[in-house]
Amino acid sequence: MIIRPRHNWLRMLFVWRGSVLQQIFPRLLLLGLMSLIVVVFHGEFFNYKIPLNPAPFTLIGVALAIFLGFRNSASYERFWEGRRLWGALLNYTRSLARQVTTMSGLPADSEQVAYFVQLLIAFTYSLNHQLRKTDPTPDLKRLLPPDLVQALLAVKYKPIMILQEMASWVQQRRAAGALDSITFTAFDQNFNELSNIVGGCERIASTPIPYPYSILLHRTVYIYCFLLPFGLVDSIGWMTPLFVVFVSYTFMALDAIINEIEEPFGTEANDLPLNTMSRMIETTLLEIIGKPALTFPQNKEAYISD
Amino acid sequence: MIIRPRHNWLRMLFVWRGSVLQQIFPRLLLLGLMSLIVVVFHGEFFNYKIPLNPAPFTLIGVALAIFLGFRNSASYERFWEGRRLWGALLNYTRSLARQVTTMSGLPADSEQVAYFVQLLIAFTYSLNHQLRKTDPTPDLKRLLPPDLVQALLAVKYKPIMILQEMASWVQQRRAAGALDSITFTAFDQNFNELSNIVGGCERIASTPIPYPYSILLHRTVYIYCFLLPFGLVDSIGWMTPLFVVFVSYTFMALDAIINEIEEPFGTEANDLPLNTMSRMIETTLLEIIGKPALTFPQNKEAYISD
Amino acid sequence: MIIRPRHNWLRMLFVWRGSVLQQIFPRLLLLGLMSLIVVVFHGEFFNYKIPLNPAPFTLIGVALAIFLGFRNSASYERFWEGRRLWGALLNYTRSLARQVTTMSGLPADSEQVAYFVQLLIAFTYSLNHQLRKTDPTPDLKRLLPPDLVQALLAVKYKPIMILQEMASWVQQRRAAGALDSITFTAFDQNFNELSNIVGGCERIASTPIPYPYSILLHRTVYIYCFLLPFGLVDSIGWMTPLFVVFVSYTFMALDAIINEIEEPFGTEANDLPLNTMSRMIETTLLEIIGKPALTFPQNKEAYISD
């Protein structure tokens, strides 16, 4: 995720890093050149004048507005739902840490409480790795005892298994008579919430926006942009390349942003900073049980958090 | 559901499989031919010139934008709500599997726990079959004891009956003194959620978007497209067929996508992959009780999950 | 509610039953005739030419798009919320039937359980009758003992009184020591949900979309349509009647659909099929307690469920 300070209005016109301009620059260049050629030949090729004007483009405008508008909101909702789920992860791991320190009958600074909190942290990291399809081994080894790590590496749905381990922990406390059914149920409700969070993230990660939408939008945008020079050349002449590039920039850049945030758990510049959030959860959970927070290495690029 | 890797922008313009182009191709061809005839005769038939221009089409544009925009979001919401319900099904079957292993007083690898989990899996498959109106007998036989299968085949609402069986299972545990009212209630709340999921899916399956919307949108789109050549021929001449096909493609393709995802529980290419999701739930539930996951045959078409 | 099979695209253009075309046909005819007269006189009346062209109509288009778009979504949301409430009614009556069979300490086939389920069914029908302002007496007599029917006919909010009766039933079970506070509370939570459903339906039924919206939209649509012939006659001549009827059809038909689904509990063709849903709830509840389902007479018109 990119976090930059707000510049004044003039400087914002010329920001290069962090905008998607880099990515679509070659295509815009191609379009600009094409428009230039169209202008030079007055839209005539092999003595045949291509008869177009702005009117039919406004008809396509209706379709474009619907496609872009829809895909944009649908993608942003996925992005924001992903963020909300990770926000809920923060809330419910905090709540469970609070419960374990005040409801389990154990002192807040005991070994066992610390172990439970480590499970919560490992739960967070393993969800992160599952969503990004990265290797969880280093983080699991750092946080959990070797035999549990071994068991986890053998299963497919690791966060669920860690959740299972937490539930066993509480169940053993109950078996030992340290807490009653009511308190167990209070834990259990928050386990339900964690289960919902895992499932919610898996849902977003496994179900893209229906494929034909992407195809349809992509085609409409690109055919529109490549026909546009012929439609404008008669009425605005030498301004055609400028306007074609301007219009195409807005449509193509939006298409590019949409593609990035549609899959919010990826590692592109505008995706959710799962690593940063995992570390933040680790810090706050450790603080709750009075452990010193870890210091993490700085990001290389100051304004991108991954 | 179609899941394809993202191609580069140029190749995406020519993707054939998985787009809805196949389905509407004949109609587009018909429109293209018609436009060609209109161009050849300069919009004149039997010495009578049909007097049209682009202006009135922009007036219709308002209505089109509202109809398409509305039906598109309403359909997508149905699709996404269906997906959310199946996501919730995953979450709550997992939660119940967790509860039965940690709260029922039985060891996680006992026969009875395995039976309860089989009920959860059978619940999932029978909901799948009810929604798709397919025969649940093979799956039920694979998962449940014969006498229960017999009883289930006699009733209309099978998932509800399996839920009833789960509730009896828990009630018998309580009658045996193995769990108290509080724990029973914790199970019961998740049974409520399963009941909500079944009802939610039935709601989507049984209540389409009001019929007149489909009729109205369909008519507006098709009359618009078939009148369009007469409106464009005077101003863009030989480009008319190209533009008519382009505009019609965007509207008709959207209409076709909407019709597919409006009923998300069907078996068309863009519908929800209920089978894949059922198998995924089976895998994760078996993993929770430490049973080996099943291996399912590969899909024939790599990028479609059914 | 109208449920028709999907026809092929060509036949859908000529569907007559179930579209709202019947309802607005006279007005469209009137408009067509008026346009014809305008064309014949070239927009000139008493030697005075009415000076209009398409441009000002696009200015009104903005307002129209906002009004129609807003009222359409607001109405559809009311329709869909009504449907969701009746879906929740199905879910929670099922859940209560499950609870009474597994939590009340009574055998599932006992008289008392059957009586409780009859109360649930009567609750459903009496809500139906309250919303549609129809006479509940026949259904109440069919389902409940005479003295309760008598008491119910005297009160204004019948579903609430039946809910009260259910709560007393459970309270008597508790007083008899058959269930504890925790189980009572589990019932009570679902009673809360039923109370929310009743209140939600009453809210939709008693609070229309603010009146001035209807007036404003109606006026804008009709003035627009009746001025349109004068705006088009100069540019598209003899095509004017066709286009005016086409444009007016889309706007007026949408206005007519909106008016129908805005009050989803009515008895118009596109309203929610409360009767069908009530019977469905009756069937599934009886199935849960192992009673044979009732057979209901077929609807007269195959594709309309009331």
Next chain:
Amino acid sequence: MIIRPRHNWLRMLFVWRGSVLQQIFPRLLLLGLMSLIVVVFHGEFFNYKIPLNPAPFTLIGVALAIFLGFRNSASYERFWEGRRLWGALLNYTRSLARQVTTMSGLPADSEQVAYFVQLLIAFTYSLNHQLRKTDPTPDLKRLLPPDLVQALLAVKYKPIMILQEMASWVQQRRAAGALDSITFTAFDQNFNELSNIVGGCERIASTPIPYPYSILLHRTVYIYCFLLPFGLVDSIGWMTPLFVVFVSYTFMALDAIINEIEEPFGTEANDLPLNTMSRMIETTLLEIIGKPALTFPQNKEAYISD
């Protein structure tokens, strides 16, 4: 709130009462006169022709559509959320009345139960008065014992204090051993809901839509309307006043409706009928404890409920 029967389409064009036309009539008259003058002078003043045409107005159309569309939905959502909160008030007061009659261990027709229900009714009326900034004294005196009224008149947040009184009532029942912690908690959860309802209403009442939106929309609408005659006079001549009034009517009327429903707890014609709803809650709550419903005086204007 205005509730009028649906007229036929022709009569709806001429409804005067209940539309906002009355309110904006003088401004429309002014605009009509101005347009007339512009037409008479052919848009020329002091021999200087004001050069305008419809094109620039379509550019402003984009901004207008966004502003009006946004403020309209935001206002309607406030209106509808206010209505939903009052619907929830009905549901939860009913639920609490059910709980007190079946869970408190007191007979439904006892003094104490009647007192609790009076507290619920007083809660409703005092919320009504707080939101409308009217004097609650008469209603409080009618419903509650004098010493409690005295105490309430001294505090700022009266509904919260009545809620506090209800909680004490239940707490005294528990202290007397008449109900256990579980039942108390069931009450307490519904008290939480009442607390949420009070806070929700206070939120809507105290936080308007950000002020600059109103200013910006207002200015855009009025500048647009007052410049419009100059833009239309050249192309539609003597039809200008008619069209200017028509366009301005749609925009100004929408602006006026938005202003009314934005603050749904006011006493304008289209605001929520808090008095009617309070009386309805009183009626249904009394019915639950078997008390006769009150008869309230008829509203003076039949189709407005306040």
Next chain:
Amino acid sequence: MIIRPRHNWLRMLFVWRGSVLQQIFPRLLLLGLMSLIVVVFHGEFFNYKIPLNPAPFTLIGVALAIFLGFRNSASYERFWEGRRLWGALLNYTRSLARQVTTMSGLPADSEQVAYFVQLLIAFTYSLNHQLRKTDPTPDLKRLLPPDLVQALLAVKYKPIMILQEMASWVQQRRAAGALDSITFTAFDQNFNELSNIVGGCERIASTPIPYPYSILLHRTVYIYCFLLPFGLVDSIGWMTPLFVVFVSYTFMALDAIINEIEEPFGTEANDLPLNTMSRMIETTLLEIIGKPALTFPQNKEAYISD
């Protein structure tokens, strides 16, 4: 937040304070001057006429409508969600105050209850300071005992630590046998809600709308506005500066409002009045335990609450 009385329609056209006009005035002046120059030279520079007309601007209109519409609703949703979270904060602190006075077994006017309520107030203020990145020390010192203040100043997530302290308070009451597990759980559920509120606010504060949207919208708006004079000069001549300033005002003002409310927890004029809300929570909580409300100094500017 700005709260001003509604003026009559004429005066609202000339309001200066509280609109964002002040902020964008210099840019509008610049644009007006530029337009004037363009008009004087008839769009010709160095004998070269810049060929533009309104048509291409309507093509950009589509993109602008999508960008502005999307960013506007996304920002307003953030604003309103922030408000809802602070509304929930009011509700749940009130609920906890009610619980502590009626469920903790302590008299409402005891020292210990007062201490718990002080914790709730300190929780509110420390969340306020964390979100606004201001110094919480004075408020903490005013409300809490010195040693707790000391401990809080050492940690990063202060509201969470105060929540932890509240949970310990309740846990000590339980350890002392003053309340049972069920009552503890009732408290615990409201602690979960407070945890969700903190996390929800942190989510909004730490995750802006993806950066490229701001860049893209900003550029589109500004390029559009600076090219506009060339597009209008040929058709509306001397009216160009007026129209360019009018159009630019609507777009730039909207851009400016969006930027303010996007981060609702800031201290700009249109941000949420966290201080006012904190004081309001303090007042109502003190009222619940019968303590006199504090009097706070008046705001300097009457119509701005901070």
